Structure formats: C-alpha cells, structure tokens
Amino acid sequence: MKRLLQAPNLALATLWADMLSGAGIAASVQRAYASGIAGQIPPDQALPEVWLDDEDQMDRAQTLMRELDDLPQRHWICSACGETVDGPFEQCWNCGALWVTGRCA
Numbered sequence: 001m002k003r004l005l006q007a008p009n010l011a012l013a014t015l016w017a018d019m020l021s022g023a024g025i026a027a028s029v030q031r032a033y034a035s036g037i038a039g040q041i042p043p044d045q046a047l048p049e050v051w052l053d054d055e056d057q058m059d060r061a062q063t064l065m066r067e068l069d070d071l072p073q074r075h076w077i078c079s080a081c082g083e084t085v086d087g088p089f090e091q092c093w094n095c096g097a098l099w100v101t102g103r104c105a
C-alpha cells in the first residue's frame with residue numbers, strides 16, 4: 001500500500017479511486033488520521049486519501065492524475081441532483097449521474 005494523494009473531500013477521493021480502478025490500477029480510499037485521538041484532529045488533517053494497493057503502479061497512477069488535470073475545466077449543474085460540478089469531470093461527484101453532451105449521451 002502506498003499513498004497516491006490527498007483529496008479535498010470524500011466524494012472526489014472515491015471518484016479518483018474509481019477512475020484508477022477502471023484503468024486497472026487497484027486503489028482505495030483511506031481516511032487520513034493524524035496521530036492523536038479521534039475527535040481532536042483538525043479537519044484539514046482528516047482528509048480522505050487515495051492509496052494504491054501496488055506501489056509499482058505509482059508512476060502510471062500519477063500520469064493518469066496529471067492527464068485528468070490537463071483536461072479542460074468544466075462548470076456544470078447536474079440535471080439529476082442539481083449539484084454544481086467543477087473540474088474536468090464528466091460525472092457528478094455527488095450522485096454519479098453522467099454529464100450529457102451532444103457528442104456522447
């Protein structure tokens with residue numbers, strides 16, 4: 001197990017882990033707890049993290065995340081749940097609905 005990155009929220013961490021798994025890279029979401037007693041951890045130290053099962057896949061995973069970063073940023077409203085989605089995502093991070101476009105529906 002090796003930590004790939006820290007995500008700003010659990011929904012995004014889950015989305016990234018799903019994306020990595022879809023690309024054949026076994027990944028899971030872990031809740032990052034700093035050492036200390038649960039409940040006394042500052043919120044910014046309890047962010048979810050994406051971990052890889054196999055650290056040999058780290059390079060590939062980082063490349064994938066960079067490619068995700070290079071995608072055009074979008075700003076859209078999910079038609080299923082009304083959530084605002086920012087970033088290069090074609091899927092609503094809240095409910096999982098797909099962004100419907102003219103080219104692929």
Ligand SMILES: [Zn+2]
Pocket residue numbers: 078079080081082083092093094095096097
């Ligand atoms: Zn949605």
